[in-house]
Amino acid sequence: MKQYKDISLKPYNTFGIDHKAHLLIETSFEDEVIEAISTYPSLKVLGGGSNILLTKDIEIPLLRMTCKGVTIEQENEDYILIKAQAGENWSEFVDTCVAQGYGGVENLSLIYGSVGAAPVQNIGAYGVEVKDVFHSCEAFDRQTKEKVTFYKADCLFGYRDSIFKQSKGRYVILSVTFQLTKKNHSFKTDYGNIQKILSENYWEETPEHIATIIKHIRRSKLPDPNELGNSGSFFKNPIVSRDCFLSLQKRYPHLPHYWVSNTQEKIPAAFLIESCDLKGLRMGKVGVHTQQPLVLVNYGGALGNDILSLAHYIQEQVEKHFQISLEMEVNVW
């Protein structure tokens, strides 16, 4: 177990905000995690730092899981159960699976963050969510002080939501097991122009080809946090009633929408923000990304509160123009 006092969190959050942690603990083994939790019962878990906005120095101890390891738990001709420790980097884990030809996670390529954080907000992209490949996970329950196993049905997965998010830190995820396909993969290629790129290149549908396309799409639209601080989508796409959607559709006949239920539709927050003329808006050291307005960026040296003020301004404008409230996807600390 390693402990750092008064350490800058700048390298530990993809916004690159320079606030300090009073105490940062790094644990590489399960017993160290459990020991850290019993020594510091109030600690907070820091994942890959790709979904947090720091607005102040953090007084309560932070735990960073550095547990590594990917193991095959079970396999037959068709499927594999593959377990990754919480501290594994998500994107590297996806690359490992894709390189072995395992199917299921290719659409989730190049998402920043850790394996342990992936189920918390049920990360998703290009028609696939972690819940689609999730088999089970092991977690430490801080309330009962016991190790527990969660299977898919226990996790209450929803759009960027899960029991882990709802229970606000009660469960510390130690490892996650995924069920992937070895053959007869069921690829999701209907989002955007994935299908078009496949056929233009005469590419067969394989995990590797699809991952290559996803990486290309992401790199062309989303800023690299190593170059421009950001945390991916800042807001969730709002789910609105059918009546609200129909009246918006009258104003914007080409409004994209995704079916949620017979009474609800999900609409792109990026469309709403762009329609308020906020795409590319710059306010001092922060701004709305020029190519994907759902992404807020730190042009360098910004404070978390600068990002938060911009976020509030966007929420006000969208509310004023559309009477829709945008909910933050990012956790504000």
Ligand code: EPU
């Ligand atoms: N759009 C605009 N203007 C833009 C960009 C997009 O109007 O400048 C509209 C377009 O109509 C487009 C639609 O928004 O068709 C959707 O855009 P995009 O495909 O970029 O996806 P998104 O809904 O904005 C969601 C996820 C992303 C994920 C992409 C791809 C959320 C909050 N975000 O974004 O996830 O990569 O779909 O599947 O659901 C993340 O969560 O951090 C993240 C990046």
